[in-house]
Amino acid sequence: MEKIKAWIRQIKAARQKSIRNQVLVLVLACGLLIFLSVSALSLYALESTRTALENHGRSVSRLVSDSVGESAEENAKDWLRQFAEAQASYIDRELEINGEDVTILAQTMTRILTHPEYYRPRQLPSSDNPEDIVSGISYIHYSPALKRQEMPAPIAQEIGLAGNIVDALEPLSLTYKNYRTSLLAASKHGYMICVDIIPGAVGKKSIFPSAAKKADFLANYDPRERPWYKLAQREDALSFTEVYLGEDGYLEVSCAMPYYDADGFAGVVSIGGSVEDIHKQVMDVAAGIKGICFALDDKGNIAFSSEQEGILAAVPEYLDIRQSGEKTLAEAAGHMVAGESDVMRVTVEGKEYYLAYAPMNKLHWSFGMLIGTDVVMAPAQQASGDVQAKMEGFEEDVQQIFLATAGKEALLLIPLLLLAFYSSGVMAARVTKPIRQLAAGVKEITAGNLNKKLDMNESNEIGHLAICFNAMTDELQRHMKELEQATAKAERAKTELEVAASIQAGMLPEAIKAERYKGQVDLTAMMHPAKVVGGDFYDFYFMDEDNLVVTIADVSDKGVPASLFMVIAKTLLKDQALMKKSAARLADIVAAANDALAASNRELMFVTTFIGVLHLPTGRFTYVNAGHNAPIRGRGQDWEYLPMAKDPILGVRSGLAFTTQQLTLTRGTAVLLYTDGVTEAMDEQHEQFGEARLRQTLADMEPGFDAAGMLNSVQAAVKGHAGAAEQSDDITMLGFVYHGPAEDKGGRQDD
Amino acid sequence: MTDLAMTFAQAEKGSWHIWQLAGRLDRATAAQVQAEGETLLQQTDRLAIDLSELAYISSAGIRVLLLLAKQAEDASQPFCLCSPQGIVREVLEISRMDMFLSICPSVDALEEGA
Numbered sequence: 001m002e003k004i005k006a007w008i009r010q011i012k013a014a015r016q017k018s019i020r021n022q023v024l025v026l027v028l029a030c031g032l033l034i035f036l037s038v039s040a041l042s043l044y045a046l047e048s049t050r051t052a053l054e055n056h057g058r059s060v061s062r063l064v065s066d067s068v069g070e071s072a073e074e075n076a077k078d079w080l081r082q083f084a085e086a087q088a089s090y091i092d093r094e095l096e097i098n099g100e101d102v103t104i105l106a107q108t109m110t111r112i113l114t115h116p117e118y119y120r121p122r123q124l125p126s127s128d129n130p131e132d133i134v135s136g137i138s139y140i141h142y143s144p145a146l147k148r149q150e151m152p153a154p155i156a157q158e159i160g161l162a163g164n165i166v167d168a169l170e171p172l173s174l175t176y177k178n179y180r181t182s183l184l185a186a187s188k189h190g191y192m193i194c195v196d197i198i199p200g201a202v203g204k205k206s207i208f209p210s211a212a213k214k215a216d217f218l219a220n221y222d223p224r225e226r227p228w229y230k231l232a233q234r235e236d237a238l239s240f241t242e243v244y245l246g247e248d249g250y251l252e253v254s255c256a257m258p259y260y261d262a263d264g265f266a267g268v269v270s271i272g273g274s275v276e277d278i279h280k281q282v283m284d285v286a287a288g289i290k291g292i293c294f295a296l297d298d299k300g301n302i303a304f305s306s307e308q309e310g311i312l313a314a315v316p317e318y319l320d321i322r323q324s325g326e327k328t329l330a331e332a333a334g335h336m337v338a339g340e341s342d343v344m345r346v347t348v349e350g351k352e353y354y355l356a357y358a359p360m361n362k363l364h365w366s367f368g369m370l371i372g373t374d375v376v377m378a379p380a381q382q383a384s385g386d387v388q389a390k391m392e393g394f395e396e397d398v399q400q401i402f403l404a405t406a407g408k409e410a411l412l413l414i415p416l417l418l419l420a421f422y423s424s425g426v427m428a429a430r431v432t433k434p435i436r437q438l439a440a441g442v443k444e445i446t447a448g449n450l451n452k453k454l455d456m457n458e459s460n461e462i463g464h465l466a467i468c469f470n471a472m473t474d475e476l477q478r479h480m481k482e483l484e485q486a487t488a489k490a491e492r493a494k495t496e497l498e499v500a501a502s503i504q505a506g507m508l509p510e511a512i513k514a515e516r517y518k519g520q521v522d523l524t525a526m527m528h529p530a531k532v533v534g535g536d537f538y539d540f541y542f543m544d545e546d547n548l549v550v551t552i553a554d555v556s557d558k559g560v561p562a563s564l565f566m567v568i569a570k571t572l573l574k575d576q577a578l579m580k581k582s583a584a585r586l587a588d589i590v591a592a593a594n595d596a597l598a599a600s601n602r603e604l605m606f607v608t609t610f611i612g613v614l615h616l617p618t619g620r621f622t623y624v625n626a627g628h629n630a631p632i633r634g635r636g637q638d639w640e641y642l643p644m645a646k647d648p649i650l651g652v653r654s655g656l657a658f659t660t661q662q663l664t665l666t667r668g669t670a671v672l673l674y675t676d677g678v679t680e681a682m683d684e685q686h687e688q689f690g691e692a693r694l695r696q697t698l699a700d701m702e703p704g705f706d707a708a709g710m711l712n713s714v715q716a717a718v719k720g721h722a723g724a725a726e727q728s729d730d731i732t733m734l735g736f737v738y739h740g741p742a743e744d745k746g747g748r749q750d751d
Numbered sequence: 752m753t754d755l756a757m758t759f760a761q762a763e764k765g766s767w768h769i770w771q772l773a774g775r776l777d778r779a780t781a782a783q784v785q786a787e788g789e790t791l792l793q794q795t796d797r798l799a800i801d802l803s804e805l806a807y808i809s810s811a812g813i814r815v816l817l818l819l820a821k822q823a824e825d826a827s828q829p830f831c832l833c834s835p836q837g838i839v840r841e842v843l844e845i846s847r848m849d850m851f852l853s854i855c856p857s858v859d860a861l862e863e864g865a
Binding site (some may be wrong): 554555556557603604605606608627628629644645646647648649652653656 | 778810811813814817818821844845846847848850851
């Protein structure tokens with residue numbers, strides 16, 4: 001159960017995207033792919049083999065059956081022919097033997113009749129004995145004609161003499177004991193000496209099948225009427241008769257030959273055999289070969305046959321097979337009658353046969369053997385069938401193997417799948433383990449624990465990555481420390497700067513409230529540093545009750561060094577001014593300050609300064625311009641710059657002399673002191689604000705402005721001009737409006 | 752570090768080495784000019800800075816020139832600024848730089864000899 005849960009968990013986990021799962025899927029896919037392709041390949045191979053086997057099997061069996069069939073046919077034909085010839089010649093030989101025997105008998109008979117002196121008269125039983133003559137016993141038969149008349153003496157004598165033939169007849173008859181045979185000598189006088197053989201019943205059975213037959217025989221039988229007698233007489237040579245119906249009711253064939261006495265033709269010797277025996281022989285053969293045997297006489301008529309019915313049966317009526325409706329048979333019959341020997345294919349009553357025939361020369365007959373083609377081909381069919389069966393059996397085996405293999409493969413798939421899943425899971429986990437370790441470690445580091453060191457023992461890329469990561473972490477730690485220190489330092493610096501800025505700001509006097517010197521002067525000043533602390537400064541203070549000192553200065557550079565220098569410069573100027581306490585001595589004041597500044601100024605910092613003293617009662621303005629921008633003064637729309645600076649910048653060289661200048665301000669005149677942060681304020685196109693624009697701004701002011709308003713106007717104009725551009729220099733301004741003394745003492749024109 | 756706001760050119764005229772500054776001499780370029788100038792002062796007998804192509808000078812630039820002049824003075828080396836133009840000229844005039852160093856109207860006016 002736990003395992004199943006683990007599986008389910010694993011499957012759920014597999015839905016998540018991770019390298020582990022990717023590896024898992026990849027390995028699984030690869031494994032499956034390999035397995036499936038191998039399976040497919042093997043299945044294909046099996047299938048192909050099976051098909052090939054099937055085809056080969058078929059063609060082999062066909063080949064076998066064909067060749068077996070062919071050779072079987074050939075063999076069968078050869079064998080048939082040989083057999084037919086054998087049978088024909090056997091039968092022929094049988095009949096020939098008959099012929100030889102007949103010849104011996106005839107010759108013996110001839111000798112007997114021509115040499116009576118050698119023989120004594122013999123007495124033979126007569127056929128008309130009340131007791132039947134039995135098979136194997138020689139007897140004499142008198143034709144009815146002879147019996148009717150008185151026996152002439154010479155005939156009686158001849159009969160007695162002829163009786164000696166039994167000495168030849170009987171031994172000869174013994175060789176015929178297996179056949180129904182009649183061996184006889186028939187005289188022209190009408191008597192016949194005969195011995196009949198009934199096979200298996202020699203000495204036992206009557207030669208007469210029935211009493212009626214006996215009677216008929218005795219009454220009617222005249223050998224001279226018999227066909228064999230007539231034939232031999234006619235031919236005057238050894239002859240074979242046709243098949244005829246014998247006295248005993250059996251079909252017979254006889255072999256007959258004439259014999260002679262001193263006068264010539266004396267009679268015919270004949271050995272007649274029942275055709276039944278030959279028929280039996282034929283039947284045996286037919287049974288043996290499982291076919292049909294028949295004998296065709298020279299008239300095309302079937303003399304005897306193993307068939308009881310059908311075209312090939314022997315019928316009593318004369319039927320010429322050569323005229324048969326079965327064309328092939330008719331043709332073959334023709335060849336048979338012609339005395340040929342061959343094997344032919346015939347069709348009888350729809351069935352195909354091989355017909356082998358061979359001539360029986362003695363009778364001028366032909367012996368025919370029919371074997372069904374199916375019988376002949378049976379062995380071939382058998383062989384073919386066997387081969388086919390074997391092949392089919394083989395195919396079945398292959399099929400079984402095929403199915404079994406396929407089944408086994410399918411069965412194998414399941415455990416393989418499980419194995420693949422499991423092992424790929426293990427492998428994926430193993431492969432990704434270092435990555436996951438790394439990821440976990442990195443996570444810890446990013447969470448802030450920079451002391452975490454990745455401890456990986458891998459020597460591969462992961463291990464290398466871990467080493468790099470550790471190095472990076474160390475670097476990061478160091479940088480963090482440095483950053484902390486730097487930040488702390490910067491913080492401190494910033495704080496210090498801010499302190500400095502606030503100190504600086506505290507050093508610069510605020511504006512003079514208008515109320516304090518109402519009616520005399522209205523003054524406002526501002527300093528906006530470009531950096532936290534600036535290098536510009538302004539100053540204003542009262543030298544004494546009537547003299548207001550205004551100062552504006554621009555230290556070279558910006559930032560902390562400039563601001564330090566600024567503090568020194570400012571202090572020195574004020575010190576000197578308050579020490580000398582005289583507008584007339586303004587040049588000396590500046591010179592003294594310059595000397596002090598230049599004394600310990602290794603960095604060669606310098607400051608441009610404009611310092612002026614306004615005598616409030618008279619409006620007289622005494623000033624020294626040491627390298628600074630000329631202030632602008634004016635009233636209403638009338639504004640003009642003071643003359644250019646004539647004195648050098650302070651702090652560079654000591655021992656320099658300075659010049660004072662003077663002018664008188666009328667009531668309502670405003671004066672603006674500024675640094676170049678105002679005139680050189682640039683817009684984004686690097687175009688400076690410029691003196692002209694400054695003057696215009698002041699001229700455009702609404703009447704009734706005060707110092708603060710003036711400064712605001714200028715500041716707004718500068719801001720408007722600069723636009724998005726950064727403030728590049730300190731912007732410092734000091735502006736005042738001179739209203740004159742409280743009592744109106746009258747104003748004078750400017751100098 | 753190349754600075755597009757300032758380019759330099761070197762030339763010789765007689766015993767004077769002419770160093771032409773072109774562009775803007777301000778906070779950004781001051782350090783570079785100071786370093787170059789100090790090197791040139793050591794390498795040459797007489798150094799003149801040609802300001803004809805200088806378009807702008809800030810207080811930081813002025814300071815650098817003053818420093819170079821002081822170094823030259825300490826080494827008893829002739830040092831001269833030549834042909835300031837436009838606002839550069841104005842600034843030098845207003846700050847009365849002529850009181851601290853030699854300014855020549857043009858390179859041709861450089862005097863030979865001591």
